[in-house]
Amino acid sequence: MSDTLFLGIDSGATTSKIAAVREDGSIFPSDLLQRPTGSEGGPEGVIKAWIGAIGEYMAEHKISWSQIAGVGLAVPGPRRSYGVLDNGPNLPDSFNGWNVEQDLIAALKHESGQMLSLALGNDGNMGGVAEAHRAIGNQKVGVVMLAPGSGLGGAYVDPTGMCLDGDTLAGMEVGHLAAPLHLLGVEALTCGCGRDWGCFEMYTSIAGLPDLLNLALPRYPGHSLEDPSLGKKERVLKLRGLAQDGDALALELFDLQAKAMGLLVAQLAMAVDPGCFVVGGGLIDPDATTEEFRERYLGGIKSAALEYLWPTQKNVLRIVPASLGEQSQAIGAALVARLKAKQ
Numbered sequence: 001m002s003d004t005l006f007l008g009i010d011s012g013a014t015t016s017k018i019a020a021v022r023e024d025g026s027i028f029p030s031d032l033l034q035r036p037t038g039s040e041g042g043p044e045g046v047i048k049a050w051i052g053a054i055g056e057y058m059a060e061h062k063i064s065w066s067q068i069a070g071v072g073l074a075v076p077g078p079r080r081s082y083g084v085l086d087n088g089p090n091l092p093d094s095f096n097g098w099n100v101e102q103d104l105i106a107a108l109k110h111e112s113g114q115m116l117s118l119a120l121g122n123d124g125n126m127g128g129v130a131e132a133h134r135a136i137g138n139q140k141v142g143v144v145m146l147a148p149g150s151g152l153g154g155a156y157v158d159p160t161g162m163c164l165d166g167d168t169l170a171g172m173e174v175g176h177l178a179a180p181l182h183l184l185g186v187e188a189l190t191c192g193c194g195r196d197w198g199c200f201e202m203y204t205s206i207a208g209l210p211d212l213l214n215l216a217l218p219r220y221p222g223h224s225l226e227d228p229s230l231g232k233k234e235r236v237l238k239l240r241g242l243a244q245d246g247d248a249l250a251l252e253l254f255d256l257q258a259k260a261m262g263l264l265v266a267q268l269a270m271a272v273d274p275g276c277f278v279v280g281g282g283l284i285d286p287d288a289t290t291e292e293f294r295e296r297y298l299g300g301i302k303s304a305a306l307e308y309l310w311p312t313q314k315n316v317l318r319i320v321p322a323s324l325g326e327q328s329q330a331i332g333a334a335l336v337a338r339l340k341a342k343q
């Protein structure tokens, strides 16, 4: 094996993942390698953990440093400026103001004996790059990725494969755009971000489900989720299973989420006119949902979006499920490293 490769690191607050792509952009076949991020050891501990995980990955696949042409790093926000972290909710204070770019470049140089280029990006955007790459193949179209989970992640990937980062790496934070609440028939819920204008995140992800459930429960007297012994989180996590058993309340909530997603799709189509939307998250996960449920969810998104699109968009726009799972952000980081090296 002597392929030229680009490595990608996906740094989460608790675990980091490693993946690689080849020079032609194809994904290097490997199982998910996931190791603790080591944030309790401060910035130094994190660099050590990343270098250790890369070393393990390279040893496992018999890759030498001479094959590595660049490295990408996907990091969660917020950032003070490109490469410099700001005070985030998931990391200790010692990370505030840390120049991760500078330290990782130095560590990579020490390890590899060469100066490697490093591409840094927002983790959600990096995931979008990978899913877009997978969804469109060699087609030259723009892609928007929407990933509802604990919050709602978003990314726009242009026809060259690069993501829109914005000037502070906060580009495409679409979860915090305001939803048209009159079309959803719901009230404005205050989002975790502090905005009170009805952020889409509250109507499309787990973040808003406790409130939406509380609003809906009185309409379903005697429902099993009224059980006072159930915790807030526990109740919400039961919804996906209940919906797949045909529970009317749970289906109502996920239909609402699909409609909100569809309205967001239509709004983003107005803004960036992409050829394809990729939808990720637990509601389209083939390991956790039935085909019938996924079809209902994706169908709800499509029908809500279609009503508001331009005639041409109605004919060409595709909405497809994500397919790379947990590896997407590390693969995206590697793809961005490759694109940067080609510039």
Ligand SMILES: [Zn+2]
Residues within 6 Å of the ligand: 175, 176, 191, 192, 193, 194, 195, 199, 201
């Ligand atoms: Zn918000």
